[in-house]
Amino acid sequence: MTNDSMEESSDEARVESVSAITLATNDMPRAVRFYEALGFRIVHGGANEAFTSFALGSSFLNLTSETHDPIRFWGRVIIHVSDVDAFYRKAVAHGLEPQFAPRDAPWNERYFHLTDPDGHELSFARPL
Template structure:
C-alpha cells in the first residue's frame, strides 16, 4: 500500500532575531539547551524534547509580525518562578484555561510570544 505521507510531528520552529547574543542569553536563562550555534553564530538551535527551537540572524528575515510558540513544560509554576528569577517579566501569572491547560505567556527580546503550558 502506498504511503499517504501523513504528518508525524513538529521538527522545529525558527524565529528571527536582531541580536543573536541577546537572544541566546535569554533562552539559556530559561534553561533551553543549545545543540548548535551560539551567541556569535548566525544560526542557533535549542533542543525541546524531540523538537527544536531555532534562532536565525539572517538580515532578510522580516521581524515585526505576531505569532506564539506554545511549549509544554513539566511544571508551569516552577518555570514561571525560573523566568522571574532571571529578571524576565511574564505577561501574567500562571492560570488554568478553559481548554484544560495551565499556562502563562512571556515575550522574548525580539517580540516573539512564548506560551509555557501543561495539560491539566
C-alpha cells in the same frame, strides 16, 4: 477528504510532528542569553554565530540572525513544560517579565506567556 479516509490510506504521507521552529533575531547574543536563562540547551551555534539551535524535548528551537522585514506579531509558540508554576518562577528569578502569572485556561491547560527580546510570544503550558 475526511480524517477517516486519510487514516485508511496507508500510502498517503502524513504529518507526524514538529521538528523545529526557527525564529529571527536582530541580536543573537541577547536572544541566546534569554533562552539559556529559561534552561534551553544549545546543540549548535551560540551567541557569536548566525544560527543557533536549542534542544526542545525531541524537537528544536532555532534562532537565525537572517531577517527580511521588521518582525511583527505572527502568533505564538506553545511549549509544554513539566511544571508551569516552577517554570514561571525560574523565568522571574532570571529577571524575565512574563505577561501574567500562571492561570488555568478554559481549554484545560495551565499556562503563562512570555515575549522574547525579538517580540516572539511564547506560551509555557501543561495540560490540566
